[in-house]
Amino acid sequence: MLRRRLKKSVIEKRRFGERTPCERFARARDEGDLLDDTDPADLARHVMTVSQGMAVQAVAGAGRDALRAIVAMTSKAMPG
Numbered sequence: 001m002l003r004r005r006l007k008k009s010v011i012e013k014r015r016f017g018e019r020t021p022c023e024r025f026a027r028a029r030d031e032g033d034l035l036d037d038t039d040p041a042d043l044a045r046h047v048m049t050v051s052q053g054m055a056v057q058a059v060a061g062a063g064r065d066a067l068r069a070i071v072a073m074t075s076k077a078m079p080g
Contacts, residue, residue: 018044038079050074 018041025040034043054067 014048018048021047035079043079047074 022040022044025034025038025043028034029036029038029040034040050070054062054070057070058067
């Protein structure tokens with residue numbers, strides 16, 4: 001029972017964390033700042049996944065330069 005509640009809580013938190021970027025990416029697409037075929041939900045999931053991965057890297061000792069390189073690479077891969 002506790003395991004199910006914990007899983008549900010983690011899922012809800014993840015969805016909440018993706019909601020705001022998704023809404024912003026939808027607005028950016030609508031305003032022409034992203035390509036028309038950009039899926040805001042997919043892009044939000046991608047950004048959150050990179051962010052969470054960077055958090056793991058930071059805890060594991062990655063330095064600022066390494067983390068900034070991840071940001072630079074991710075920025076180059078962004079649509080639009």
